[in-house]
Amino acid sequence: MPLVVWPAALAMWGPGDMSSKHAHHAMHLMLCRTGTLSIRVDSAKKDTRAAGVLVGPDVPHALDARGTEVVLLFVEPESHDGLRLRASLTESVRLFDEAARDALLASLPREGPIPHAAIGPWMESTLEALAGPTTTSAPRMHPRVRKLLRHLRSDPAPEDTSLEALAEVAGLSSGRLMHAFTESTGVPLRPYLLWLRLQRAAGAIASGRTAGEAAHAAGFSDSAHLTRTFRRMFGTTPSFLQRRSQFVQAQAKAPDAS
Structure with a gap:
């Protein structure tokens, strides 16, 4: 996938x-x-x-x-x-x-x-x-935000993603971090964290893990929580992603089977 x-x-x-x-x-x-x-x-x-x-x-x-x-x-x-x-x-x-x-x-x-x-x-x-016309310029990455992004994308995912914990990792005050993060990435911190969790879950599902395993790996309380969030953000469910992943894997193996 x-x-x-x-x-x-x-x-x-x-x-x-x-x-x-x-x-x-x-x-x-x-x-x-x-x-x-x-x-x-x-x-x-x-x-x-x-x-x-x-x-x-x-x-x-x-x-x-x-x-x-x-x-x-x-x-x-x-x-x-x-x-x-x-x-x-x-x-x-x-x-x-x-x-x-x-x-x-x-x-x-x-x-x-x-x-x-x-x-x-x-x-x-x-x-x-x-892209349409916009006065928004490309964001410039703050070095403390770059440090935080490495932390957030680490494997395994950090367990504590509270604002206070992330501000400590970045070495910025909570208010300064929220401002610098939005300026650097083009998206506020909380929506970014949600997207990152959804991407982790999607990657886990695409690799063959169950919805429950994917939910745990991405920091959702359970598979039902993951499913609700998937539906709200994407209009679909993790099981739909599983079917797509199986289709892609079958296509990739098809030449070997011939």
Whole structure:
């Protein structure tokens, strides 16, 4: 399962699925590798077909991408990248036709496995291509924040992520840390910590661990807590990620079986 640990983004790919009407806080880019999907937004009475869609934060929508493979990108809307994406939206969603989809996916293979190493550059180029006008400049990393990030990304994950404990690690006051962290990463500390925990959980699930094991590894109280948070942020569940991971693993092994 292609997963890239960015401060506030998560990418994955696999078979398309159908979702009932829902909303989630993360911005959501879905691109069909081939074919099209249908989407219904807000109170619209009819579905619209497109080769891809970018959905704004907390926008009620329903999707049907069955019968095709999709590439998904979730972005924290309060992050630097999220603000740039939000600036590109003139409505609650942005639709992409086949030509626009092909341009966005040009650096990735059109079918079969997607190399993990290709996902990071694709995310970067896609966010740049879709970014709207914004006066927000690229953040400059504070050295104490860089130190804290190394601590947060260490393995195993630190158990105490209270503001007081993190301020002590960084060597800054609590108030100064919150300000410096947002300036340095483009996302406030608490949303970043949530994204990091979700990314840890997603990585654990993709590696074959159960939802309960993933929840424990990422600092959630139990699998139910992880599932609720996944659904709120991404509009899906850890079990959905497990199915995608199994699909990707089966695709990767297919050439060996022939």
